[in-house]
Amino acid sequence: MNDFPGAPTTPREGTRLRVLAAMSGGVDSAVAAARAAEAGHDVTGVHLALSANPKSFRTGARGCCTIEDSHDARRAADVIGIPFYVWDLAERFREDVVEDFVAEYAAGRTPNPCLRCNEKIKFAALLDKALALGFDAVCTGHYATVVERPDGGRELHRASDEAKDQSYVLGVLDERQLAHAMFPLGDTLTTKDEIRAEAGRRGLAVAKKPDSHDICFIADGDTQGFLAKRLGTAEGDIVDEDGNRLGGHQGAYGYTIGQRKGLRLGVPAPDGKPRYVLDISPVNNTVTVGPQEALDVTGLTAIRPRWCGAPPTGPAVYTAQLRAHGGETEVWAEPAEGADGAPELRVTFTEPVRGVAPGQAVVLYDGTRVVGSATIATTERRHAPATAES
Amino acid sequence: MAYFDHAATTPMLPEAVAAMTAHAAVTGNASSLHAAGRRARRTVEEARESLAEALGARPSEVVFTSGGTESDNLAVKGLYWARRDADPRRTRVLASPVEHHAVLDAVEWLAEHEGARVEYLPVDAVGRVAPEALRAALERDPDDVALATVMWANNEIGTVMPVRELTAVAAEFGVPVHADAVQAFGQLEVDFAASGLSALTVSGHKIGGPYGIGALLLGRDQAPVPLLHGGGQERQVRSGTLDVPAVAAFAVAGRHAAGHRERFARETGALRDALVAAVREAVPDAILGGDPDPAGRLPANAHFSFPGCEGDSLLLLLDAQGIECSTGSACTAGVAQPSHVVLATGASPEQARGTLRFSLGHTSTEAEVTALATAIGPAVERARRAGLS
Numbered sequence: 001m002n003d004f005p006g007a008p009t010t011p012r013e014g015t016r017l018r019v020l021a022a023m024s025g026g027v028d029s030a031v032a033a034a035r036a037a038e039a040g041h042d043v044t045g046v047h048l049a050l051s052a053n054p055k056s057f058r059t060g061a062r063g064c065c066t067i068e069d070s071h072d073a074r075r076a077a078d079v080i081g082i083p084f085y086v087w088d089l090a091e092r093f094r095e096d097v098v099e100d101f102v103a104e105y106a107a108g109r110t111p112n113p114c115l116r117c118n119e120k121i122k123f124a125a126l127l128d129k130a131l132a133l134g135f136d137a138v139c140t141g142h143y144a145t146v147v148e149r150p151d152g153g154r155e156l157h158r159a160s161d162e163a164k165d166q167s168y169v170l171g172v173l174d175e176r177q178l179a180h181a182m183f184p185l186g187d188t189l190t191t192k193d194e195i196r197a198e199a200g201r202r203g204l205a206v207a208k209k210p211d212s213h214d215i216c217f218i219a220d221g222d223t224q225g226f227l228a229k230r231l232g233t234a235e236g237d238i239v240d241e242d243g244n245r246l247g248g249h250q251g252a253y254g255y256t257i258g259q260r261k262g263l264r265l266g267v268p269a270p271d272g273k274p275r276y277v278l279d280i281s282p283v284n285n286t287v288t289v290g291p292q293e294a295l296d297v298t299g300l301t302a303i304r305p306r307w308c309g310a311p312p313t314g315p316a317v318y319t320a321q322l323r324a325h326g327g328e329t330e331v332w333a334e335p336a337e338g339a340d341g342a343p344e345l346r347v348t349f350t351e352p353v354r355g356v357a358p359g360q361a362v363v364l365y366d367g368t369r370v371v372g373s374a375t376i377a378t379t380e381r382r383h384a385p386a387t388a389e390s
Numbered sequence: 391m392a393y394f395d396h397a398a399t400t401p402m403l404p405e406a407v408a409a410m411t412a413h414a415a416v417t418g419n420a421s422s423l424h425a426a427g428r429r430a431r432r433t434v435e436e437a438r439e440s441l442a443e444a445l446g447a448r449p450s451e452v453v454f455t456s457g458g459t460e461s462d463n464l465a466v467k468g469l470y471w472a473r474r475d476a477d478p479r480r481t482r483v484l485a486s487p488v489e490h491h492a493v494l495d496a497v498e499w500l501a502e503h504e505g506a507r508v509e510y511l512p513v514d515a516v517g518r519v520a521p522e523a524l525r526a527a528l529e530r531d532p533d534d535v536a537l538a539t540v541m542w543a544n545n546e547i548g549t550v551m552p553v554r555e556l557t558a559v560a561a562e563f564g565v566p567v568h569a570d571a572v573q574a575f576g577q578l579e580v581d582f583a584a585s586g587l588s589a590l591t592v593s594g595h596k597i598g599g600p601y602g603i604g605a606l607l608l609g610r611d612q613a614p615v616p617l618l619h620g621g622g623q624e625r626q627v628r629s630g631t632l633d634v635p636a637v638a639a640f641a642v643a644g645r646h647a648a649g650h651r652e653r654f655a656r657e658t659g660a661l662r663d664a665l666v667a668a669v670r671e672a673v674p675d676a677i678l679g680g681d682p683d684p685a686g687r688l689p690a691n692a693h694f695s696f697p698g699c700e701g702d703s704l705l706l707l708l709d710a711q712g713i714e715c716s717t718g719s720a721c722t723a724g725v726a727q728p729s730h731v732v733l734a735t736g737a738s739p740e741q742a743r744g745t746l747r748f749s750l751g752h753t754s755t756e757a758e759v760t761a762l763a764t765a766i767g768p769a770v771e772r773a774r775r776a777g778l779s
Contacts, residue, residue: 049725083706083709085705085706087725088726129703132775132776133776
């Protein structure tokens with residue numbers, strides 16, 4: 001089996017790794033693959049077919065799942081001069097990412113499918129198959145840094161350029177997964193323009209391709225429409241903290257904690273200030289709204305913790321990131337046990353934070369080092385909303 | 391390097407390259423009346439005569455096309471439209487389920503857009519259509535059949551169809567039969583006149599000729615509705631200025647294919663048998679696809695299912711060692727699908743996912759077979775570890 005302890009971006013003397021480069025068809029993963037090849041590794045490109053019925057062409061700047069994206073990835077691989085294949089992971093992706101996404105929304109939570117994909121697809125299904133086929137590492141275009149400790153263990157750190165850092169969506173990787181991860185874009189201070197310029201210098205046609213954003217499996221970007229199709233519409237009430245009906249909705253799954261826009265409430269608030277979604281209760285299909293200060297969260301409990309290395313043994317001070325592209329906040333965090341005996345993470349904020357949505361990940365950092373992550377289950381509010389947290 | 395994908399394309403013969411480059415330097419549209427046109431016309435007609443002779447056809451039966459796909463589409467759609475126009479009851483198309491996609495997708499298109507009713511003829515465990523199956527399908531209602539289309543030899547598993555028996559049955563009912571002989575030409579004796587076929591597809595780049603050129607052999611009594619309208623260059627059935635250099639080179643390759651066929655079949659068949667034996671020795675549970683009797687399969691074809699393996703994984707592992715082969719199945723959106731051919735023979739979807747096709751050709755060597763013999767065992771072992779994900 002593959003007993004190689006790690007996968008540095010620059011091979012140590014005599015370590016020419018067999019690297020599987022996941023190529024979405026975008027500029028980042030293409031440059032990452034090119035850098036890995038240039039560093040002397042034996043690189044093979046793979047495009048993951050994640051949709052059972054891929055569209056022929058990209059619409060706008062979304063996604064990585066069209067035949068055109070697959071073609072772009074193949075073109076890049078041909079220019080880099082590496083073998084290229086398409087692997088069909090559509091069934092695994094549907095089960096592990098799309099269905100989970102729908103179920104989370106149905107339960108009133110706000111999932112992050114990118115984390116889920118990294119945990120279950122790119123660094124699980126793909127990595128396992130790669131290792132079985134004799135590869136040493138999986139390479140992606142994520143902006144994050146893997147650091148090797150003197151003892152040979154691996155640490156995940158924020159990208160050198162923190163503005164582009166994507167370590168949040170990689171916070172689900174454990175040490176074994178990190179041992180086989182390669183992020184060639186993470187350890188250089190390069191702006192996106194410079195990455196594009198580098199792609200141009202390398203002759204990669206994707207240099208000018210727009211960035212992908214949003215959720216790759218929702219091609220038109222209409223998450224609500226996608227959820228409505230999957231979950232159906234269910235009329236329910238929008239109420240204030242005292243339970244007074246202020247308006248209606250077509251399905252509680254259409255709302256996110258902290259959401260302000262699109263509530264369409266006929267009645268203005270007594271204080272004239274904007275109202276925010278405070279709570280989503282799928283059980284009685286009710287959305288509770290209230291003033292901004294009621295969003296203040298003082299602590300949270302998160303489930304399914306995953307540690308990028310040894311788990312912490314007791315409470316400690318960390319910084320936490322609560323959503324992709326979110327800022328950092330200082331916390332006390334402590335591993336704990338839930339009522340069912342399952343491991344949990346309890347987090348207390350030094351200063352209250354707003355808009356914490358169950359379903360999102362809390363990722364803990366020690367400086368630039370990713371300590372671990374967990375999925376937010378419940379939050380503690382300074383002003384508890386009228387309806388119970390579900 | 392070991393190249394086992396000659397059924398996808400085979401290296402051009404040096405003499406075909408020479409003919410192509412020689413004619414590429416000469417100006418002349420074969421439809422022009424002046425001297426340059428007459429010169430080009432002469433080249434084209436000599437090529438037509440050569441190919442006709444190589445295929446047991448008359449020169450007027452050779453219609454040049456852009457290749458196998460166009461020939462298949464012209465035969466299937468063109469004959470369907472012509473036969474239906476002559477009698478609107480004729481909307482039934484009989485096809486083998488193991489056809490190449492150029493035929494399969496054409497008949498499916500007719501079903502979706504032109505009111506055709508497609509009836510797939512049953513095949514046995516080696517993928518062969520029995521003449522009795524065709525008879526049964528025809529007897530049900532001989533008057534509503536537009537055409538039958540059954541390939542001469544299968545491109546994935548190499549099974550040879552009983553063409554002469556099939557056309558004999560169809561002739562009793564006056565139904566035209568088309569055969570895709572893209573893989574058969576150069577490996578089996580293909581005699582259009584003796585075959586009883588109304589239409590037959592051949593392609594240039596599978597026999598050592600250039601890409602982008604092929605022909606449909608078309609009985610003189612057949613007038614398919616054209617796919618391409620325009621100058622009417624080819625018998626008013628196919629329009630478009632002829633590619634004179636490609637036509638000339640195709641004829642050179644066609645002559646060579648017919649002239650060297652017996653020797654090719656003997657020598658390449660022996661190499662294929664060695665390959666099959668080597669794979670079986672390295673992987674005892676590998677399942678040979680198609681007809682185990684060498685007489686019933688293309689001499690240059692070997693096809694295996696490797697239980698517990700993903701064909702894609704094997705392809706990657708062998709490719710990394712310089713061994714080039716194919717899973718044999720078509721791609722949809724770049725993703726290999728379980729082969730419709732292997733499924734039609736009654737194999738399980740799991741078995742259909744773990745297939746590899748090794749096809750040999752005029753440049754194949756014993757050293758290539760030895761390289762495969764060394765690599766296949768470890769590759770299968772590794773691919774099994776990766777499993778069917």
